[in-house]
Amino acid sequence: MKVLTRISNLIMEKCLPDPYIFVAILTVLVLFLGVVLTDSSPLDMVVYWGDGFWGLLSFTMQMVIVLAAGHVLANSPIFKKFLSSIAGKIKKPSSAIIIVTFVSLIACWINWGFGLVIGALFAKEIARHVKKVDYRLLIASAYSGFIIWHGGLAGSIPLSVATEGHPFEGIMGVVPTSDTIFTPYNLFIVIVITFTLPFFNRWMLPKEEDIVEVDPVLLVEEKQTFPPSEKTFASWTERSKILTILIGLIGVSYLIYHFATKGFTLDLNIVNTIFIVLGIIFHGTPQRFLAAAQQSIKTTSGIVFQFPFYAGIMGMMTASGLAIVFSEWFIGISNEFTFYLFTFYSAGLVNFFVPSGGGQWAVQAPIMLEAATTMGADYAKTAMAIAWGDAWTNMIQPFWALPALAIAGLKAKDIMGFCLFVLIFTGIIISIGFLFF
Template identity: 55%
Template sequence: MFKGLTNASVRLVERYLPDPFVIVMLLTLVVFALGMGIEQQSPVAMVEFWGGGFWDLLTFGMQMVLVLVTGFVLASTPFFRKILASLARMAKTPGQAIVLVTVVSIFAAWINWGFGLVIGALFARQLAQAVPRVDYRLLVASAYSGFIVWHGGLASSIGLLVATDGHFMEDKIGIISTSETIFAGFNLILVLLMLIVIPLVNRLMMGRPEDAVTVDPDKLAEEEETPGLKWERPADRVENSVTLSQATGVMGLVFLGYYFLVESGSLNLNIVNFAFLMLGIMLHGRPRHFLNSMQEAIKGAGGIVIQFPFYAGIMGMMIESGLAATFSQWFVAISDETTYPLFAFLSAGIVNIFVPSGGGQWAVQAEIMLEAGAALGVDHARTAMAVAWGDAWTNLIQPFWALPALAIAGLKAKDIMGFCLINLLVTGVIIGLGLMFLP
């Protein structure tokens, strides 16, 4: 029955899910209409909100491009290829490959969401070469499914923000330690449940061997081959200089040491990208090898570059028109002390479809959700993490976040979202009940 449900979900998505760029255009029109219909905004005002917010994600968009490029470049070095290939050889059957990629991606995403996206997709490529009979669509979907734990992990933007001096809600809720959010018992149990349930669900979604959509392992291997050196020009000596790469990489490592040891800096997206970049330069050995890998990686960044401005425009309309606040208030109105964490989770999941940014979503929902939770007697920390988990939950069906992984894997959103939809349904029940009843 479970496999039948999976097959139906996959067929539904493959048939009716359009390209992610088409999705973002449709979402733009939906939000435009909702702003006029629900918030009574004029068409001119909605257009102003849209255009005004269109470029607000430029910095974040560039960060996401670098997540893809630097992660691909690092993982394509001989050193990391050997590590990933060695791990991949642990899997002897398609079922083992599915479970292994899920577990690795969950651990990686818990450490840092950008790290998890890249490592999961690259590891899936290695597993597809080690176990050619595995369904490549399910393999990549399994790698992406681990992303759901990121907001309960070390890089949780909401968990870290409310623990930071001077955050925008400090005058109302004070500083909330990570021991009450990221490292709280209920949150760690939820992460543990995801580590158990998601690999099991992914394994159960495996169909018959003859129905598996496989990929040619030789083709994947060819894409990762390093071109030979050229010595045709005097400039080739500089482009192939090992000394130049190592000197640059060492400077980067010195800065990272200073940042963590002297300044006591925390792990964030910029630092992860910087570390990946410097290590990639060093481990490729020669600038030319690094550049060849980078040129290969950048081919998949087109979707990120063109779609992020549209999502920024949607965020502008959602926030400025009042739609995001209205959605949150609807759920608050039907909640009580017991059900409030569940409805906070669900409201965050819905808002995330239109505002796919943890920090941006928290800026919209924080005041409404925290005040309502306090009035109902719900702890601020639990409210914050309910919103965080809701934001992470619907990422499973939000192509916005899957773009880097899909670019690395060479697939389209419709190839994996049918499997992700099943994960969404199963994990939604577990997370919702956990937020309500876990101590």
């Protein structure tokens, strides 16, 4: 296994381009395929791309905030001490890989946005304390927990179909989470991955001579410096804890109200609110909070300038009907026994080009639900097959790795050699879940 991962890492390091280059190549490829496989002309595809370019603007801003606010929270003295105290108890590289994978899996099952950031922050803190641990594998392990998100409490597809008035209610009705998230096949997949993936990742730990430890430069933190205090109202407010206390009370009060009235529901907006409110409180003064925010925003450039290109790709895939073409390929080779399995595989393919769970559901649901009707298949299980396919190929699709990579200070090619084997390993487990349950 160690030989295979070494070869995989070498191939990825030499062949996998920067995520921006990857999305640029993907853009050209989708445009070409749209012209060849659909009735769209080159001009049509360009128009679809341009019309969709800003389709993820709101989501992009949410991701920028989740990354920046996560950084702000992690750099607060209290939170740093908390992470450091946990990481300091880990002594062995093998334990580091197992623990960071398990923590990431649990966090992503609760909420994917929370899990993505916390897993990477925890991994980076572990790198400060544990010697001889491969930093690439440590970050890959933190990211690998993301595989579980669509089978968890914040899965966008199962939550969407459980909501009254969802776009496909006329076909499948309102589907409770007992028919999606809490079904035997989904629980089988989640439980098996949760209790085997940490040890699989540990199995990929390179030989001592091949280990790449963290570059100490990546662990150096900019020291916050502040001008001398002046006897002015502006200076006083910047250093005052009164505003922090008041804003903290408002934020905490809202969060208590939210959870009291809506139950334990987490979406990106609530995760961001938690991160921001705790960041404000833990930094103590507005001046320290703003200084941390200014540092954290530097890590978000990859998201800001790459997500619009993925939105453009989604526009081409949707408007041209290319996503439907891909789905129909798999339907054509499916039968009653393999339908869910090939739905899962088709979703994994489409996810390369439409890496948004909600966007992929909107694209694939009409054709896959129609096929389910023809074959007499279960609508809820069809929806979950699409959900797991969307989550599965995220392991080798740089779109979702960007936040973790920004926190870690690595490039996609540094971790994708390991993630390729995570893809294969989890793909077997998910396939068994859909084939035999």
